[in-house]
Amino acid sequence: MALTPFTTQDRAPGDLKDAVLELMHLDASLNANIPKPMRLPLIRLQRLANSYYSNKIEGNRASPGDLLCTQNDSKDAEVAPDLLEIKHHADARLRLAKDPIDAAAICTRESISRLHSELYTGLPAKHLLIKVGADGEPASLAPGEYRTRGVKVGLHIPPHADEIGTYLTWFENAYRLNRLHGLAPLLAAAGAHHRLLWLHPFIDGNGRTGRLFTDEYLTAGGLKGYGLWSMSRGFAGDADAYYAALRAADHVRKGDLDGRGALSDRGLLKFTEYFISIALEQARFVSALLEPRTLNRRIDHYFHMRQCSGLPRADGKSLPTLRIEALHLYRSLLESGPMQYSDIQAKLGLSESTTRDLLGQMAREGLIAMGDDSQVSMRLSGHSIMTLFPGLL
Structure with a gap:
């Protein structure tokens, strides 16, 4: 069965091409202008946010x-199932960052299998129990294994299990990034996202795997700032609109003017326009959060409130007071990067014991990290996120 892989540049409407170009410029600007000390902390935060939103789409409560x-709890046995699911999703993204898939291989069946497997690696066996079929037959999910039975997803009946191998070969050839240039990688990202979910190659976990694939594909496709912003946050903002856009691209071709493949080219275009609009929305959102003047105002507000013990923790309990010198240190770390312990003491003008106590408190709270070499760097703590990056979670 033939499928149109994506809306090509020559068939894309002018406003869609303009939107793709704007996205490329905005992403490049975000990547170039983010303060270097903020980059890794924000990527870590977005890794958590992305995992939260991708699972929220699937009903995680x-x-x-x-x-x-x-977020800093490493004891899986003590974590509620929904939180464990998100934590393992974030861990999967971290492993992929440390051991990335080569851009030329991102579309292979081996890579897609790995993405699915990464999401479930380390989960207790009870979390791999699923129900399949109309009767809800219990089964154990095998991470990374393609399905061997038919399924129905709402009104959509994906291709038969025997056809999955053929479609995966087509998928690899259709979306290989070393063959795509100009605007094509981003247009292809939209098409690949839909086509992978339409194929539904695994018995369960296809939505999460598809969004994880898109994360990797956008990065491999040249968006250097991706990871500072997230598609899943946009999809989760209106999950009904997300599913409606996917369903539009599920439609079969309607006549000779609707493309030559089995599925509707108009539906694919509608999904592509939706996909690019979500990407632009999210890149703009993070760019606005990082605008220097407003970010500095939020940092000032956070530490002044901490001086008065005026902020609650995420669990509702009160945070302890924090010396105002913490603000001066935090802004120095943001502007200049990591500092040595001795330089911090001299800059703050505090006694050795007071400096040690302040840094100890900030480290325990996750506001800074202290290395073995006495180097101190900034972090984004769980309780500061809501003030410093409102709306991100």
């Missing part, structure tokens, strides 16, 4: 407050 309270 964890709240941002619950998530922030447990």
